[in-house]
Amino acid sequence: xxxxxxxxxxxxxxxxxxxxxxxxxxxxxxxxxxxxxxxxxxxxxxxxxxxxxxxxxxxxxxxxxxxxxxxxxxxxxxxxxxxxxxxxxxxxxxxxxxxxxxxxxxxxxxxxxxxxxxxxxxxxxxxxxxxxxxxxxxxxxxxxxxxxxxxxxxxxxxxxxxxxxxxxxxxxxxxxxxxxxxxxxxxxxxxxx
Amino acid sequence: xxxxxxxxxxxxxxxxxxxxxxxxxxxxxxxxxxxxxxxxxxxxxxxxxxxxxxxxxxxxxxxxxxxxxxxxxxxxxxxxxxxxxxxxxxxxxxxxxxxxxxxxxxxxxxxxxxxxxxxxxxxxxxxxxxxxxxxxxxxxxxxxxxxxxxxxxxxxxxxxxxxxxxxxxxxxxxxxxxxxxxxxxxxxxxxxx
DNA sequence: GTCTATAATATGATAGAC
DNA sequence: GTCTATCATATTATAGAC
Numbered sequence: 001x002x003x004x005x006x007x008x009x010x011x012x013x014x015x016x017x018x019x020x021x022x023x024x025x026x027x028x029x030x031x032x033x034x035x036x037x038x039x040x041x042x043x044x045x046x047x048x049x050x051x052x053x054x055x056x057x058x059x060x061x062x063x064x065x066x067x068x069x070x071x072x073x074x075x076x077x078x079x080x081x082x083x084x085x086x087x088x089x090x091x092x093x094x095x096x097x098x099x100x101x102x103x104x105x106x107x108x109x110x111x112x113x114x115x116x117x118x119x120x121x122x123x124x125x126x127x128x129x130x131x132x133x134x135x136x137x138x139x140x141x142x143x144x145x146x147x148x149x150x151x152x153x154x155x156x157x158x159x160x161x162x163x164x165x166x167x168x169x170x171x172x173x174x175x176x177x178x179x180x181x182x183x184x185x186x187x188x189x190x191x192x193x
Numbered sequence: 194x195x196x197x198x199x200x201x202x203x204x205x206x207x208x209x210x211x212x213x214x215x216x217x218x219x220x221x222x223x224x225x226x227x228x229x230x231x232x233x234x235x236x237x238x239x240x241x242x243x244x245x246x247x248x249x250x251x252x253x254x255x256x257x258x259x260x261x262x263x264x265x266x267x268x269x270x271x272x273x274x275x276x277x278x279x280x281x282x283x284x285x286x287x288x289x290x291x292x293x294x295x296x297x298x299x300x301x302x303x304x305x306x307x308x309x310x311x312x313x314x315x316x317x318x319x320x321x322x323x324x325x326x327x328x329x330x331x332x333x334x335x336x337x338x339x340x341x342x343x344x345x346x347x348x349x350x351x352x353x354x355x356x357x358x359x360x361x362x363x364x365x366x367x368x369x370x371x372x373x374x375x376x377x378x379x380x381x382x383x384x385x386x
Numbered sequence: 387g388t389c390t391a392t393a394a395t396a397t398g399a400t401a402g403a404c
Numbered sequence: 405g406t407c408t409a410t411c412a413t414a415t416t417a418t419a420g421a422c
Contacts, residue, residue: 012388013387016387016388029309030310030311030312031227031310031312031313032225032226032227032228032309032310032312032313033225033228034224034225035225035226035227035310035312035313037414037415037416038415038416039414039415039416047388047389048388048389048390049390049416049417050388050389050390050391050417050418051387051388053416053417053418054387054388057417058416058417059417109309112309112360113306113309115360116222116225116305116306116309116360117223117224117225117228118223119223119224119225119228120224120225120228129365150373150377153370153373153374153377154377156369156370156374157374159357159361160354160357160360160361160374161350161353161354162357163356163357163360163361164352164353164354164355164356164357164358164360165353165357167305167308167309167353167356167357167360168352168353168356170308170309171308171321176349177346177349180343180346181346181349181350181353184343184346184347184350202405205405205406209405209406230396230397230398231397231398231399232397232398240406240407241406241408242398242399242407242408243399243401243406243407243408243409244405244406246398246399246400247405247406250399251398251399252398252399387422388421388422389421390419390420390421390422391418391419391421392418392419392420393417393419394416394417395414395415395416395417396413396414396415396416397412397413397414397415398411398412398413398414399410399411399412399413400409400410400411400412401408401409401410401411402407402408402409402410403407403409404405404407
């Protein structure tokens with residue numbers, strides 16, 4: 001038996017950490033932060049309770065790591081959608097939203113669920129707000145460029161529409177007409193295409 | 194000292210029950226079902242833990258009572274909005290939504306928060322779905338009467354818009370322009386008024 | 387790097403006194 | 405009708421063996 005190299009140990013550690021993050025994301029999203037115990041996470045990840053604490057110093061710390069990672073991924077994957085043509089840019093952003101919603105469904109569900117728990121969200125409110133405001137101000141810029149009246153208000157409405165679509169989709173995945181809803185949105189906001 | 198009459202005892206009991214319902218609604222809405230302990234509810238209501246169990250047989254039972262009561266109130270207070278003129282009816286429903294959102298803010302917050310926790314919501318999904326579908330099918334009827342294309346889809350979109358507005362309002366009550374948003378909605382859906 | 391055992395505390399729920 | 409005391413269990417987190 002060859003002894004494991006330092007790299008192999010590190011790779012193990014990374015894999016364990018990712019497993020914890022991955023499984024607790026699913027549990028937090030579906031059962032809520034307080035509805036999920038460390039025990040449940042350990043079982044879902046196929047490891048011991050103790051090992052979780054060698055990666056994260058507390059349950060809160062674990063949640064924070066999940067949120068930070070989620071936003072990082074989201075931002076990385078939506079970079080490069082800007083377009084000098086405002087209509088094209090808006091179309092990209094609508095596509096982005098749908099792509100992210102479907103690709104990172106679980107994180108999205110966790111994120112929105114947390115919004116309804118002021119007690120928990122307080123610590124993360126700033127990072128969430130920052131992400132949200134950045135999106136809305138992009139929408140507003142586009143609407144202004146397109147000559148829309150009340151651009152700021154319309155931008156907030158578009159943000160709200162996205163959120164509402166997500167809620168309804170999560171509540172009843174099978175029946176909510178996600179695809180057709182996108183068509184309606186594109187037709188409403190970009191009638192000339 | 195006159196001994197208390199049976200009526201006085203019953204009045205006390207009713208008041209206690211209402212206090213429990215009232216305070217636990219606020220706590221469940223703000224901290225989540227699992228984030229709220231019976232201890233916290235007892236403290237908030239200024240009574241003992243034990244007394245809660247003389248009114249509700251379990252924490253789950255308490256949540257169910259809150260939900261049922263909430264929907265009953267909502268339905269009672271939105272009855273009688275129907276109007277033979279579809280445009281007037283739609284205007285009424287938009288007004289209804291806003292009135293209910295503001296008047297029963299806490300219940301609304303609890304209700305939407307629960308939507309993101311499949312584990313909890315499962316037991317109440319039917320009653321929630323029923324309420325929601327009834328509203329959406331009313332919207333659809335109106336849109337058909339107004340000659341709108343894709344009436345069903347447009348109805349679902351309106352429902353989603355309402356939900357999205359609620360989310361955004363809850364997340365940042367001070368800054369979200371609730372009133373101006375209503376104006377935009379009324380203008381968009383009822384441009385002739 | 388991972389596990390088992392355990393500490394310290396909090397929780398949902400009940401029994402019995404007043 | 406209400407409260408206090410208590411039970412049984414579950415929870416977060418840590419210590420120490422392998």
